[in-house]
Amino acid sequence: MNLVLGIDGGGTSCRAALATLAGDIIGRGKSGPANIMTDLTGARHNIVEAARLAFVDAGKDSTMISATDAVLGLAGTNVGGYRQQLEAVLPFRRSLVESDAVIALNGALGERDGAIAIIGTGSIFMSRKGAAMQTIGGWGFMLGDLGGGARIGRDLLQEVLVAHDDIRPGSELTHAVMAHFGGDPREIVKFAAASKPADFGNFAPLVFDFAARGDSVGSRVIARAVGDVEEALDALKLEPDQILCLLGGLAALIAPQLSHRYRMMLRPPLQDALGGAVSMAARLFGAPKGGADG
Amino acid sequence: MNLVLGIDGGGTSCRAALATLAGDIIGRGKSGPANIMTDLTGARHNIVEAARLAFVDAGKDSTMISATDAVLGLAGTNVGGYRQQLEAVLPFRRSLVESDAVIALNGALGERDGAIAIIGTGSIFMSRKGAAMQTIGGWGFMLGDLGGGARIGRDLLQEVLVAHDDIRPGSELTHAVMAHFGGDPREIVKFAAASKPADFGNFAPLVFDFAARGDSVGSRVIARAVGDVEEALDALKLEPDQILCLLGGLAALIAPQLSHRYRMMLRPPLQDALGGAVSMAARLFGAPKGGADG
Numbered sequence: 001m002n003l004v005l006g007i008d009g010g011g012t013s014c015r016a017a018l019a020t021l022a023g024d025i026i027g028r029g030k031s032g033p034a035n036i037m038t039d040l041t042g043a044r045h046n047i048v049e050a051a052r053l054a055f056v057d058a059g060k061d062s063t064m065i066s067a068t069d070a071v072l073g074l075a076g077t078n079v080g081g082y083r084q085q086l087e088a089v090l091p092f093r094r095s096l097v098e099s100d101a102v103i104a105l106n107g108a109l110g111e112r113d114g115a116i117a118i119i120g121t122g123s124i125f126m127s128r129k130g131a132a133m134q135t136i137g138g139w140g141f142m143l144g145d146l147g148g149g150a151r152i153g154r155d156l157l158q159e160v161l162v163a164h165d166d167i168r169p170g171s172e173l174t175h176a177v178m179a180h181f182g183g184d185p186r187e188i189v190k191f192a193a194a195s196k197p198a199d200f201g202n203f204a205p206l207v208f209d210f211a212a213r214g215d216s217v218g219s220r221v222i223a224r225a226v227g228d229v230e231e232a233l234d235a236l237k238l239e240p241d242q243i244l245c246l247l248g249g250l251a252a253l254i255a256p257q258l259s260h261r262y263r264m265m266l267r268p269p270l271q272d273a274l275g276g277a278v279s280m281a282a283r284l285f286g287a288p289k290g291g292a293d294g
Numbered sequence: 295m296n297l298v299l300g301i302d303g304g305g306t307s308c309r310a311a312l313a314t315l316a317g318d319i320i321g322r323g324k325s326g327p328a329n330i331m332t333d334l335t336g337a338r339h340n341i342v343e344a345a346r347l348a349f350v351d352a353g354k355d356s357t358m359i360s361a362t363d364a365v366l367g368l369a370g371t372n373v374g375g376y377r378q379q380l381e382a383v384l385p386f387r388r389s390l391v392e393s394d395a396v397i398a399l400n401g402a403l404g405e406r407d408g409a410i411a412i413i414g415t416g417s418i419f420m421s422r423k424g425a426a427m428q429t430i431g432g433w434g435f436m437l438g439d440l441g442g443g444a445r446i447g448r449d450l451l452q453e454v455l456v457a458h459d460d461i462r463p464g465s466e467l468t469h470a471v472m473a474h475f476g477g478d479p480r481e482i483v484k485f486a487a488a489s490k491p492a493d494f495g496n497f498a499p500l501v502f503d504f505a506a507r508g509d510s511v512g513s514r515v516i517a518r519a520v521g522d523v524e525e526a527l528d529a530l531k532l533e534p535d536q537i538l539c540l541l542g543g544l545a546a547l548i549a550p551q552l553s554h555r556y557r558m559m560l561r562p563p564l565q566d567a568l569g570g571a572v573s574m575a576a577r578l579f580g581a582p583k584g585g586a587d588g
Contacts, residue, residue, distance in 0.1 A: 140486075143486050168525070189433050
């Protein structure tokens, strides 16, 4: 067998790519969510289905799955036990299950040193220097994910209630949000009680939009988020000549707000996270010496 | 019938007091939770049971409940509909359902003008000047309750993760909390996902304790909470000669931290919330002119 699989699984879908040992992708497949924390059996099913579709897409016999090595990047791997449980039931010849951030880092940086900041609904920061990796954040909406969209949305809604109570002045943004909720603060409280992080995150682009037009509350919320991102980057202790890639749904909105120092380090990612998983698989399992055993 | 009922219902218990038209309490009763948002039928049951026990305690015939007027202070009355639904099924002759904060204000201030700040797991602020009442806060753990114990606990746990990631320096307090969770930040994330506001609030006394001993993170968290309380008090626009009562489980810990201006206004409450409900009932239903109809 001279092929490898890269797999990128998340809460909404699972993507697989079949590639040569040189890392050239020859087939792709996509299936449903692969959340190993909430549904391990369903995640396994969708991982295998995406891999099967990648074989079909490449015109290859999908029964060869059991003879193929795979690198998987999945959300939730840092919570104890799930990763080992999944590795035990995967049908591939050899499997390496990593976090979604690790394959994103490998995709963005290739084999270079540097750092990534993934800023979407949540936030996580990673750096690599040789074999040394450092991860910051990624602790989720309630206590972490600082600078991410969900925290921006939550911060906004808190500011709307604070303005409603005349504790601090409101702005066009808080008035617009209050109008969106029919002028009733209790509707905001009900929304918050029923919402997932992504629902809060849906407000983030609006906040950037108002902040760009000088809205006082919007500017305060964004300044706080950007400050949180910068503090996390500071903790990575990057050298000025290092590469920094901003990834995730808010990357393009956060990037122009960063301080000069970090803007100078920004480079576009080489590949996406799936490409990172493929590259890792080719490097790990395709090397002439036989590669590692995961 | 020359008796009135005051009732104080909350998430853990319901208390009733039977009183003369002059407001003198002659019997008391206590039953289970009266949370009208989560269990209206159960709340009605416990309200009636507490009232019945108050009649028994006073040596009175409890079938007289249907001939007795009542003032009830209950959590959750500001969320649309529950209050009207409850009033429709109560067995008293006339019923006035108010928020728990309104009866607390009447208990603390009597008939005087002034303000209260209830700071326990959550936070809410109210002032009265003649017939005019103003309420600030009370929007719950996710977006409000600033300065309350649950927000203090949540803020602490966020600081512990931030210190774990070396984003900001830790302290004896963050080390103690991390040790409490076995040194594993994922245990903190799991705790947060499974916890109710009161669980977060359980950390608040610890934060005050460390802050009093000069702990840097503890002091920062408490300073933020006290700042939030002061901002809310500022929004009530109190005059220097007005009375301010601090109520709730954290009142004694917050009071010494307030600025001189507010410390000078502090007075002990005249009565607790149940006493406030009784006074309101006596005033409203016991007046010779027959009182209001609720």
